[in-house]
Amino acid sequence: MKIISINKKAKHDYFILETFEAGIVLNGNEIKSIRKGSVDLKGSFCRFFKNELFVLGMFINKYESANTFKVIDEKRNRKLLLKRKELNKIEKKISEQGLSIVPIKIYINDKNKCKLEIAIVKGKKNFDKRNDLKEKTIKRDIERSLK
Numbered sequence: 001m002k003i004i005s006i007n008k009k010a011k012h013d014y015f016i017l018e019t020f021e022a023g024i025v026l027n028g029n030e031i032k033s034i035r036k037g038s039v040d041l042k043g044s045f046c047r048f049f050k051n052e053l054f055v056l057g058m059f060i061n062k063y064e065s066a067n068t069f070k071v072i073d074e075k076r077n078r079k080l081l082l083k084r085k086e087l088n089k090i091e092k093k094i095s096e097q098g099l100s101i102v103p104i105k106i107y108i109n110d111k112n113k114c115k116l117e118i119a120i121v122k123g124k125k126n127f128d129k130r131n132d133l134k135e136k137t138i139k140r141d142i143e144r145s146l147k
């Protein structure tokens with residue numbers, strides 16, 4: 001598994017409750033750009049449209065060596081591929097509890113397929129973020145003192 005990009009802001013801003021692995025519908029030379037590492041998950045999120053899950057705001061840069069005249073939108077909505085049971089489970093949790101869906105990381109798996117790890121998340125309050133930072137600094141200080 002080769003990790004291409006990680007959404008570090010998501011772990012800072014949200015409590016991650018459950019994760020899923022989803023395929024992505026790509027067109028043209030987008031897979032070449034992803035393999036090159038020209039992808040950004042910052043500010044992206046997932047939403048349901050007509051019982052299908054789409055990722056919005058994910059930036060995939062244009063592939064420079066592409067020999068196409070077709071204009072490809074870099075931030076277009078991309079459909080996610082999940083099984084119907086998983087989609088129903090996610091949709092039920094989101095509607096009941098007021099949670100969100102956020103992409104965590106994009107990677108190439110062992111079978112050479114591009115996958116997106118999405119998570120059902122709950123937003124953190126400011127005091128939760130401060131507590132997490134405090135715990136992180138305490139852990140770091142303990143590790144430094146042990147060395």
